[in-house]
Amino acid sequence: MALxxxxxxxxxxxxxxxxxxxxxxxxxxxxxxxxxxxxxxxxHNLHTxxxxxxxxxxxxxxNTVIYxxxxxxxxxxxxxxxxxxxxxxxxxxREFLFSVILGGVLVPTTALALPxxxxxxxxxxxxxxxxxxxxxxxNPFGVYLARIFANASVPQELMxxxxxxxxxxxxxxxxxxxxxxxxxxxxxxxxxxxxxWNNFFLxxxxxxxxxxxxxxxxLYEWNGQTARxxxxxxxxxxxxxxxxxxxxxxxxxxxxxxxxxxxxxxxx
Numbered sequence: 525m526a527l528x529x530x531x532x533x534x535x536x537x538x539x540x541x542x543x544x545x546x547x548x549x550x551x552x553x554x555x556x557x558x559x560x561x562x563x564x565x566x567x568h569n570l571h572t573x574x575x576x577x578x579x580x581x582x583x584x585x586x587n588t589v590i591y592x593x594x595x596x597x598x599x600x601x602x603x604x605x606x607x608x609x610x611x612x613x614x615x616x617x618r619e620f621l622f623s624v625i626l627g628g629v630l631v632p633t634t635a636l637a638l639p640x641x642x643x644x645x646x647x648x649x650x651x652x653x654x655x656x657x658x659x660x661x662x663n664p665f666g667v668y669l670a671r672i673f674a675n676a677s678v679p680q681e682l683m684x685x686x687x688x689x690x691x692x693x694x695x696x697x698x699x700x701x702x703x704x705x706x707x708x709x710x711x712x713x714x715x716x717x718x719x720x721w722n723n724f725f726l727x728x729x730x731x732x733x734x735x736x737x738x739x740x741x742x743l744y745e746w747n748g749q750t751a752r753x754x755x756x757x758x759x760x761x762x763x764x765x766x767x768x769x770x771x772x773x774x775x776x777x778x779x780x781x782x783x784x785x786x787x788x789x790x791x792x
Contacts, residue, residue: 539768546765550758569762581763583735584742588721589770590653591738595660596716603663603712607670608701612683622671628664637729644730655730656738660720666712673708674701710781714774721771739767 547566556562610622644650678701686696724740743763750756
């Protein structure tokens with residue numbers, strides 16, 4: 525318990541510092557204790573954040589929600605379909621294909637950025653939403669998780685019963701298998717959501733229009749200007765605090781699905 529308490533402090537201390545710093549006026553960031561509250565200026569800081577550059581931060585937040593929610597949802601569905609097919613259908617080359625997918629887990633995303641940029645440049649979709657969205661729906665680790673869970677949680681007998689009742693393969697998947705795989709799909713969705721939400725390098729390579737930036741890239745651009753505009757320091761800190769709130773809310777709202785999956789596993 526003592527070790528876990530130390531780990532909790534270690535992980536929560538940066539968040540606590542971010543909360544404290546976001547409530548301070550710009551002039552007190554360096555002149556006061558970094559872990560102690562001073563004058564409460566959070567609402568003014570939030571107003572400054574969302575009003576700067578004609579409200580561009582709100583546009584960045586909307587872009588990030590589009591990239592993360594839509595990308596994670598589509599990516600989870602693609603992973604579920606692939607994992608289900610690899611688990612429940614026998615075809616030539618299945619294990620080789622699965623090995624190739626597992627190999628994709630070992631490839632860092634930074635190594636793929638330049639080939640993707642050249643490919644998207646040839647197709648004319650650089651500097652568009654698709655340049656960030658399309659790579660985000662590919663998740664080899666999600667396919668791996670979906671296959672393992674489909675193999676363990678979807679009985680072959682139940683699939684055969686659905687087929688005897690006249691259900692096609694897609695209806696069997698969406699009506700039967702998808703519900704039984706839901707705890708794993710929530711896990712895949714969360715991993716994908718957090719990865720896309722925190723994605724920085726790919727948008728930096730693909731995007732030049734400021735109106736298409738996600739929060740991570742937008743705050744990076746502002747942070748690079750703090751040497752010339754020191755007042756941006758407080759704005760960047762407040763924006764960083766705002767950017768982690770949706771991630772925390774998503775984890776809190778979806779944690780009950782994890783508990784459901786754990787309970788189902790214990791009963792089995």
